Amino acid sequence: MTEQAGGPPTSTTARSVLKIDGLVVGYGGGDVLRGVSLEVPEGGITCVVGPNGAGKSTLMASISGLLRPRLGSMVLDGQNLVGRSTRQILELGVVQVPQNHSLFRDMTVRENVELGGYILSDRALTASRLAAVFDIFPQIQGWAGQKAGSLSGGQQRLVEFARALMLEPRLLLLDEPSMGLAPKILRTVFDAVRQMNAAGTTILLVEQNARAGLRLSTHGVVMEGGRVRLSGTGREVLENPEIGALYLGGAVSPG
Amino acid sequence: MSVLLRTEGVHKSYGGVRALDTCTIEVAEGTVAGLIGPNGSGKTTLFNVITGYAKADAGEVYLADRRITNVAPDKVFALGIGRTFQLTRIFPSLTVMENMLVASQHSRSGARKRAMEQLEFVGIEGYHGTQAGMLSYGQRKLLELAYVLVADPAIVLLDEPAGGVNLSLVNHIAARIRELNAAGKTFLIVEHNMEFVMGLCHQVTVLDSGTVVAAGPPDIVRTDRRVLDAYLGEDIVDDADAAEDA
Numbered sequence: 001m002t003e004q005a006g007g008p009p010t011s012t013t014a015r016s017v018l019k020i021d022g023l024v025v026g027y028g029g030g031d032v033l034r035g036v037s038l039e040v041p042e043g044g045i046t047c048v049v050g051p052n053g054a055g056k057s058t059l060m061a062s063i064s065g066l067l068r069p070r071l072g073s074m075v076l077d078g079q080n081l082v083g084r085s086t087r088q089i090l091e092l093g094v095v096q097v098p099q100n101h102s103l104f105r106d107m108t109v110r111e112n113v114e115l116g117g118y119i120l121s122d123r124a125l126t127a128s129r130l131a132a133v134f135d136i137f138p139q140i141q142g143w144a145g146q147k148a149g150s151l152s153g154g155q156q157r158l159v160e161f162a163r164a165l166m167l168e169p170r171l172l173l174l175d176e177p178s179m180g181l182a183p184k185i186l187r188t189v190f191d192a193v194r195q196m197n198a199a200g201t202t203i204l205l206v207e208q209n210a211r212a213g214l215r216l217s218t219h220g221v222v223m224e225g226g227r228v229r230l231s232g233t234g235r236e237v238l239e240n241p242e243i244g245a246l247y248l249g250g251a252v253s254p255g
Numbered sequence: 256m257s258v259l260l261r262t263e264g265v266h267k268s269y270g271g272v273r274a275l276d277t278c279t280i281e282v283a284e285g286t287v288a289g290l291i292g293p294n295g296s297g298k299t300t301l302f303n304v305i306t307g308y309a310k311a312d313a314g315e316v317y318l319a320d321r322r323i324t325n326v327a328p329d330k331v332f333a334l335g336i337g338r339t340f341q342l343t344r345i346f347p348s349l350t351v352m353e354n355m356l357v358a359s360q361h362s363r364s365g366a367r368k369r370a371m372e373q374l375e376f377v378g379i380e381g382y383h384g385t386q387a388g389m390l391s392y393g394q395r396k397l398l399e400l401a402y403v404l405v406a407d408p409a410i411v412l413l414d415e416p417a418g419g420v421n422l423s424l425v426n427h428i429a430a431r432i433r434e435l436n437a438a439g440k441t442f443l444i445v446e447h448n449m450e451f452v453m454g455l456c457h458q459v460t461v462l463d464s465g466t467v468v469a470a471g472p473p474d475i476v477r478t479d480r481r482v483l484d485a486y487l488g489e490d491i492v493d494d495a496d497a498a499e500d501a
Contacts, residue, residue, distance in 0.1 A: 030421045044498075045498065051447065051449070051486070052294065052447040053418075053447060053448070183489065183491065186491055187491050187492075190491065190492055208293070208294060208488065209487075209488030209489065209491070210486075210487040210488055211487045211488045211489065211490040212488055212489065212490055212491045212492050213488075215490055215492040215497045215498065216492050216497065216498060217498050218498045233498075234497075234498050235497075235498070243487070244483045244486075244487075247449070247483070247486045247487065248449055248453075248477040248482065248483065248486065249449030249450045249452075249453050249477065
């Protein structure tokens with residue numbers, strides 16, 4: 001890990017993996033992102049929260065190249081991602097774990113994880129990466145021979161994480177990893193996010209459970225109406241009384 | 256003011272997941288009521304139970320004094336509850352006018368005239384001969400609103416009327432609802448757009464995990480700590496796991 005989570009993500013002194021500036025993205029019926037600017041500091045967990053329709057998933061889809069921005073830039077280690085294909089962005093080290101479960105249910109857990117490394121042409125490298133991933137998530141090794149479809153939702157999520165780690169991502173995008181999971185499973189998933197970060201992975205996380213997501217994260221961003229409304233350390237954002245107003249559309253007393 | 260629509264202790268589970276748990280709400284006649292809550296809190300499930308699209312496992316639904324628990328959707332509609340859906344449900348291969356006539360099947364005379372009036376009211380009368388499938392998403396939402404209104408229901412349930420439409424259309428829809436309400440129409444609205452809900456509704460009920468956590472006027476509800484808790488989620492991260500603020 002190369003930096004401490006000291007300043008807010010907008011700080012120019014923090015070394016950032018990704019710098020997004022003035023991003024405007026729409027689906028044809030109008031712009032969903034209306035000038036988003038944020039930075040993802042290296043070695044941290046940056047959590048994006050916000051009410052429904054704020055543009056969180058659109059932001060993720062834009063970074064991974066599934067949507068083409070109309071304006072603005074997204075610079076990963078000095079290279080602009082705008083205009084690149086999803087494959088090129090993947091090759092630059094941006095790996096996304098989608099919101100919905102995406103494992104091949106009839107394939108084994110091991111096969112699913114190995115598929116994460118399909119753009120690696122070297123079998124020895126694939127094997128060593130697989131071993132490294134099993135080191136981070138030893139529990140997955142126990143399920144390696146099972147069909148992915150036989151796992152619980154929480155277990156499938158961990159396998160999806162493991163699959164993403166096969167490319168040793170420069171930036172890991174997690175789009176609402178807690179979606180659809182029972183509250184007691186959430187803790188396991190959040191633990192896994194922390195484990196991946198502790199192993200050196202820089203993470204950009206979109207999370208619906210704002211409190212848990214921000215507490216877990218070094219940096220926090222609140223989006224609303226297609227813009228960044230608040231940013232700072234996870235704790236600063238969590239404790240900012242304005243966050244309630246952004247969710248509920250008015251002043252919220254701190255209780 | 257009398258209560259027009261009421262649910263009492265409604266329970267609904269899907270498999271092992273409890274979607275509604277002792278859910279009790281009231282909508283006073285002549286008001287615009289809002290139903291809000293985070294994703295998965297049970298709002299659409301409650302709409303489905305009220306309108307007969309889902310069966311309550313327990314509890315009751317009343318329209319005025321009439322018990323309508325688990326009555327079939329077409330009967331609920333005929334009894335006076337009109338409803339739109341999150342994703343519009345129109346007949347895409349029929350024209351706009353044909354869609355309206357399907358909805359007004361219960362009124363024998365003057366159906367076409369009344370249908371045209373409703374299309375004028377929502378502002379899409381110019382498209383009456385257009386195939387509904389050719390309409391834009393926003394126009395479909397307006398058609399669905401007109402479609403529900405043509406049957407002149409006692410109460411209109413709107414599921415995300417402002418979802419996925421642009422700001423000028425959001426304002427247009429809000430203005431139409433206000434106008435209808437001024438003429439006495441009762442509404443129950445599920446919506447994530449808080450400005451829309453808080454600006455339009457007299458009373459707001461907040462669901463979390465299938466149960467009511469708060470109910471009252473917008474200004475009271477949005478300063479309620481339980482509502483904020485519902486939206487921001489439970490802090491399940493242990494102190495030992497929390498990120499350090501270096």
